Amino acid sequence: MSLPADTPPAIADALGYLQHHLQELTECQNASEHTINATLAGLTAQLQQLTQLITAPAPTVTLPPIPLSPSPISPPSPVPAAPSKQQTGPKLPSSPDFSSEWSSRRAFLNFCTLYLHLAPEQFTCDEEKIFWTLTFFKDRRAAKWSENLFRQEADTGIFPIQSWTDFE
Numbered sequence: 146m147s148l149p150a151d152t153p154p155a156i157a158d159a160l161g162y163l164q165h166h167l168q169e170l171t172e173c174q175n176a177s178e179h180t181i182n183a184t185l186a187g188l189t190a191q192l193q194q195l196t197q198l199i200t201a202p203a204p205t206v207t208l209p210p211i212p213l214s215p216s217p218i219s220p221p222s223p224v225p226a227a228p229s230k231q232q233t234g235p236k237l238p239s240s241p242d243f244s245s246e247w248s249s250r251r252a253f254l255n256f257c258t259l260y261l262h263l264a265p266e267q268f269t270c271d272e273e274k275i276f277w278t279l280t281f282f283k284d285r286r287a288a289k290w291s292e293n294l295f296r297q298e299a300d301t302g303i304f305p306i307q308s309w310t311d312f313e
Contacts, residue, residue: 166303173270180269243281253281254313261309271309278312 148157243253257278261268268274282291298304306312 163303166307169270169272169307173272176269180266243284243287271307271312272304274309275304275306275312 148160243249257274261274268277279291279294282288294305
C-alpha cells in the first residue's frame, strides 16, 4: 500500500504494524477454516457410514444342524476380540492457576509448553495459545497483568503480545 509522501512516520509505522497484524489474523483464520473443513469432512464420512449401517438389511443367520448322535467334544472356537477404541492421546491434567510467584513460573511454563506439544491440534495460532494460557492467570498480580493486556487491546484494538515466544 502506498501512502502520500507527507504521511508522518508514526502513522506509516502504525499502518505497517496493522497490516502485519491483519496478515497474521488472516493466517489464523485460514488455519481454523482448514481444521474445520477437515473435521467436517471426517464427520460427514462417519455419518454416511452410520446411515449405511442403519439402512442395510439385517443379515440372516443360518444355524448348523444339531447332530442327533453324540460326537466327541471339541474345544470352543476362539471368540474374536472386540475392536479396541481408537487411542485419542494421553489424558492431560488441567494446569494449576498461575499466581505470579517467581518460583512457580518455570513449572507453569513447562506445563503449558508440554500441553501445547501434546495437543497441537487444539491451537491454530500463537494468539490461541496465549489466550488459553491467560485463562490460568486468576490470582493477584497475574490476574492484574492479564487484565492490563486485555485493557490495552480494548484501547488500541491490537493485543499487545503477538507471539508465543514474546509471551514466554
